[in-house]
Amino acid sequence: MRKFNMSYVRRVGALEDSFLGSGLPYGTARILYEIGLGAGTVQELRIRLGGLDSGYVSRMLRTLETKGYVTVKPDPADGRRRLVELTEDGIKQWDDLERRSEERAHQLLDPLTPRQRDRLNEALATADLLVRAASITIEQVDPRDPMAQEAMGHYFAEIGDRFGFTVGDEGFGDDPSLRPPHGTFFVAASDGAPVASGAVREFEDTAEIKRMWVDPAWRGAGLGSRLLRHLEAEALRLGHRVVRLDTRDVLSEAIGMYERAGYERIDRYNDNPHATHFFRKELG
Amino acid sequence: MRKFNMSYVRRVGALEDSFLGSGLPYGTARILYEIGLGAGTVQELRIRLGGLDSGYVSRMLRTLETKGYVTVKPDPADGRRRLVELTEDGIKQWDDLERRSEERAHQLLDPLTPRQRDRLNEALATADLLVRAASITIEQVDPRDPMAQEAMGHYFAEIGDRFGFTVGDEGFGDDPSLRPPHGTFFVAASDGAPVASGAVREFEDTAEIKRMWVDPAWRGAGLGSRLLRHLEAEALRLGHRVVRLDTRDVLSEAIGMYERAGYERIDRYNDNPHATHFFRKELG
DNA sequence: GGAGATATCTGACTAAAGTCAGATATATGA
DNA sequence: TCATATATCTGACTTTAGTCAGATATCTCC
Numbered sequence: 001m002r003k004f005n006m007s008y009v010r011r012v013g014a015l016e017d018s019f020l021g022s023g024l025p026y027g028t029a030r031i032l033y034e035i036g037l038g039a040g041t042v043q044e045l046r047i048r049l050g051g052l053d054s055g056y057v058s059r060m061l062r063t064l065e066t067k068g069y070v071t072v073k074p075d076p077a078d079g080r081r082r083l084v085e086l087t088e089d090g091i092k093q094w095d096d097l098e099r100r101s102e103e104r105a106h107q108l109l110d111p112l113t114p115r116q117r118d119r120l121n122e123a124l125a126t127a128d129l130l131v132r133a134a135s136i137t138i139e140q141v142d143p144r145d146p147m148a149q150e151a152m153g154h155y156f157a158e159i160g161d162r163f164g165f166t167v168g169d170e171g172f173g174d175d176p177s178l179r180p181p182h183g184t185f186f187v188a189a190s191d192g193a194p195v196a197s198g199a200v201r202e203f204e205d206t207a208e209i210k211r212m213w214v215d216p217a218w219r220g221a222g223l224g225s226r227l228l229r230h231l232e233a234e235a236l237r238l239g240h241r242v243v244r245l246d247t248r249d250v251l252s253e254a255i256g257m258y259e260r261a262g263y264e265r266i267d268r269y270n271d272n273p274h275a276t277h278f279f280r281k282e283l284g
Numbered sequence: 285m286r287k288f289n290m291s292y293v294r295r296v297g298a299l300e301d302s303f304l305g306s307g308l309p310y311g312t313a314r315i316l317y318e319i320g321l322g323a324g325t326v327q328e329l330r331i332r333l334g335g336l337d338s339g340y341v342s343r344m345l346r347t348l349e350t351k352g353y354v355t356v357k358p359d360p361a362d363g364r365r366r367l368v369e370l371t372e373d374g375i376k377q378w379d380d381l382e383r384r385s386e387e388r389a390h391q392l393l394d395p396l397t398p399r400q401r402d403r404l405n406e407a408l409a410t411a412d413l414l415v416r417a418a419s420i421t422i423e424q425v426d427p428r429d430p431m432a433q434e435a436m437g438h439y440f441a442e443i444g445d446r447f448g449f450t451v452g453d454e455g456f457g458d459d460p461s462l463r464p465p466h467g468t469f470f471v472a473a474s475d476g477a478p479v480a481s482g483a484v485r486e487f488e489d490t491a492e493i494k495r496m497w498v499d500p501a502w503r504g505a506g507l508g509s510r511l512l513r514h515l516e517a518e519a520l521r522l523g524h525r526v527v528r529l530d531t532r533d534v535l536s537e538a539i540g541m542y543e544r545a546g547y548e549r550i551d552r553y554n555d556n557p558h559a560t561h562f563f564r565k566e567l568g
Numbered sequence: 569g570g571a572g573a574t575a576t577c578t579g580a581c582t583a584a585a586g587t588c589a590g591a592t593a594t595a596t597g598a
Numbered sequence: 599t600c601a602t603a604t605a606t607c608t609g610a611c612t613t614t615a616g617t618c619a620g621a622t623a624t625c626t627c628c
Contacts, residue, residue, distance in 0.1 A: 025584055042606065056586060058607050080594045080605040111418050116506055123410040130404040134395050222400055309614060326576065340616060342577050364575040364624045574625075585614075595604075 022097055028060045029097060032069060032086075036094035039085040041075055069093050133221040136190050138230050143178045143185040143199070151187050151197035155213040162250060163274065177201040178210065184234050185211070188227055190218075198227050200234045200243070204269075207235035209245040212254070224257050232283055241283050246275035306381055312344045313381060316353060316370075320378035323369040325359055331476050353377050417505040420474050422514050427462045427469040427483070435471050435481035439497035446534060447558065461485040462494065468518050469495070472511055474502075482511050484518045484527070488553075491519035493529040496538070508541050516567055525567050530559035 022029055034048055042061065046052050061084060064070045069090035075081035086094060109117055141148045177183050183201030187194045198212040209231050214224045235243050244266070247254050255277060263279035270278075306313055318332055326345065330336050345368060348354045353374035359365035370378060393401055425432045461467050467485030471478045482496040493515050498508045519527050528550070531538050539561060547563035554562075 027585065043604095053586060053588085054606060055588080055608075062607085074594095075605095078595070078605085082606065108415075109418055111420070111510065112414060113506055116414055116417070120411055120414040123407040123414070126407040127404055127411060130396060130400055130407070131392075133400070134393055136395070222397055226395065311615065327574095337616060337618085338576060339578075339618080346577085358624090359575095362575085362625070366576065569628105571628090572626090574623100576622085576624100578619105578621075580618090582617080583615085585612100587612075588610090589608105591608075592606085593604100594606100596602085598599100598601090 022093065022100070024093075027056075028063055031057065031060050032064055032090065032094060033097055035070060035084050036086055036091070036097075039083065041081045041083055042072075043081060045084060064090070129221055132190055133218070133223060136188050136195065136223065136226075138186050138188045138196075138227060140184055140234075141187050143175065145187075147187045147189065147194050148185050148197065151194040151213060152211060154194070154215065155197065155211055158213070158216075159274075163248070177203075183210075184238070186227065186230060186234070188223060196223050196227050198231050200231045200238065202238065202240070203244070205240075206242040206244050207238060207240035209235075209243055212245070219253065224254070225261055228257070228261055232281070236283055242280065243283060244269060244278065244280045246270060246272050246278050248274060249276045306377065306384070308377075311340075312347055315341065315344050316348055316374065316378060317381055319354060319368050320370055320375070320381075323367065325365045325367055326356075327365060328476075329368060348374070413502075413505055416474055417502070417507060420472050420479065420507065422470050422472045422480075422511060424468055424518075425471050427459065429471075431471045431473065431478050432469050432481065435478040435497060436495060438478070438499065439481065439495055442497070442500075443558075447532070461487075467494075468522070470511065470514060470518070472507060480507050480511050482515050484515045484522065486522065486524070487528070489524075490526040490528050491522060491524035493519075493527055496529070503537065508538070509545055512541070512545055516565070520567055526564065527567060528553060528562065528564045530554060530556050530562050532558055533560045 024032065030049065031045065034045060042054075042057060046054065046057050049057070061070065061072055065072055067089075068087055071085050071087055072082050073085075075083050109120070112120065143149075143152070178185050178199045178201055183199055185199040186197065188196040195215040195218050196213060199210045200207050201210060202208070209228075212224070212227070212231075214227070232243060245258070245263070246269075247258070249255075258279050261281070263281045266278050266280045268275075268278055308316065314333065315329065318329060326338075326341060330338065330341050333341070345354065345356055349356055351373075352371055355369050355371055356366050357369075359367050393404070396404065427433075427436070462469050462483045462485055467483055469483040470481065472480035479499040479502050480497060483494045484491050485494060486492070493512075496508070496511070496515075498511070516527060529542070529547070530553075531542070533539075542563050545565070547565045550562050550564045552559075552562050
């Protein structure tokens with residue numbers, strides 16, 4: 001990995017030079033690019049850029065504002081925050097960066113045969129997925145937290161899509177069994193966006209796993225089983241040696257994962273009308 | 285590729301932070317690291333670091349010298365050049381960088397399963413090879429040029445190793461048929477080091493390909509056929525529509541490559557005692 | 569042995585990147 | 599409603615990174 005970095009950065013680092021030639025210094029161009037990727041508050045921007053100093057960002061935004069590339073206005077939802085957006089000119093500038101960068105990449109890969117290019121793309125995609133997977137953090141949050149709400153929103157939307165029925169979103173976070181002291185809700189996040197979630201709660205003297213969800217783009221990266229191990233550890237911490245869960249036949253990937261993780265089929269233990277399969281695992 | 289850069293650099297760029305915490309600024313640490321990878325002249329250093337300004341490098345070397353990490357003394361072979369070397373303290377510092385960097389990488393990959401880590405390594409190795417292959421330049425040089433000499437040194441050493449006979453190195457560059465106007469010698473270089481070579485020359489009214497060599501570490505990256513295409517173009521430029529070459533049965537990869545490139549077997553056309561296979565291709 | 573080329577160094581700069589300590593305005597909770 | 603927390607901004611700074619124009623010493627070739 002380190003060898004790769006050295007050699008890759010030396011060659012492809014030049015890709016970032018394409019940010020130059022835009023008349024903007026690298027840092028400022030990076031901000032402009034990030035805004036174009038998705039407008040939002042200054043705060044979001046700072047996080048996405050890896051925690052830059054607020055003063056530093058503010059100054060760069062001022063530069064972009066006087067150049068007429070962005071507008072900055074107070075967030076109606078919270079007057080302390082400010083929303084940043086590209087102007088027409090800013091969008092033009094952004095497209096320009098994009099084009100230049102694309103061009104540079106093409107030029108770099110020009111000497112390769114199409115087959116080699118495909119191999120490279122595949123290798124980079126694999127590496128990207130894995131590196132991103134490695135940098136995911138699993139954190140306990142209150143189910144009423146926006147992150148948890150977003151994750152559960154995806155969860156219910158997907159259930160709706162796949163099973164053809166809609167689940168009311170009235171009471172996502174109101175289930176007290178998913179909050180301490182009777183349960184715990186976890187969200188796995190990548191770059192501040194939820195990519196997986198799951199909860200453990202107490203149920204009839206055992207622990208039960210609920211709301212297990214993995215972003216479709218992330219399936220196959222081992223995220224599900226990592227989260228599962230996390231939930232099992234939490235079940236132990238809550239004082240339980242047995243975990244149960246229910247799921248539905250169409251979710252064959254999930255069922256496979258539970259089986260690989262050592263879960264065994266049991267009889268129906270609840271009256272969930274949507275569940276068809278029931279599992280159990282002894283911990284420790 | 286660009287998507288990969290964005291996401292990879294954000295995460296792993298932090299790897300380079302490990303250079304910090306050493307009390308040295310990034311650029312200076314990079315130089316120290318590069319010296320540790322192999323001492324040499326200031327010039328070599330500058331090239332390996334991607335053509336930094338000489339004043340800039342000189343200043344950083346002065347910093348490292350006053351810190352006691354390196355010694356700089358005149359090259360006995362050429363008093364203008366200066367040789368840079370790590371001191372005891374410098375080696376300690378280097379090991380420290382190495383350790384810190386290794387640690388950081390481990391920490392980064394910690395959440396992955398061993399299988400995932402293997403997949404990542406493989407993907408990065410592939411990407412590395414291809415990106416390096418893409419940045420290789422093929423250039424015409426005089427056979428007496430140091431680069432050409434080095435390449436031919438490898439070529440003859442390998443022939444000696446594989447065929448069990450030694451070829452005198454007395455006259456590498458003395459063959460006038462490999463120099464204009466009767467022939468051309470090409471070297472493919474990566475980071476200033478030769479990784480492949482080959483020549484075209486006139487021989488009995490046709491063009492002949494000679495001295496084709498690819499660094500063993502680079503085989504399978506499509507470098508050979510790229511060089512071959514280059515040599516064929518040169519043969520055309522020299523006014524020939526037929527190329528011939530000889531090779532030896534044990535070089536099965538080379539034979540395969542020639543066949544894939546459209547060469548057909550012909551009868552012996554010269555008295556080279558080491559050759560067993562003879563090929564021919566019509567160009568254009 | 570002298571003209572020009574080469575390798576490195578020195579000094580004098582500039583621009584970019586980043587830090588830190590407040591200032592200001594808005595939100596939140598007792 | 600008041601104390602406290604949060605989000606952003608401003609000003610004053612430092613450090614890095616990098617450039618450019620000579621200066622100096624050495625080599626190479628005629």
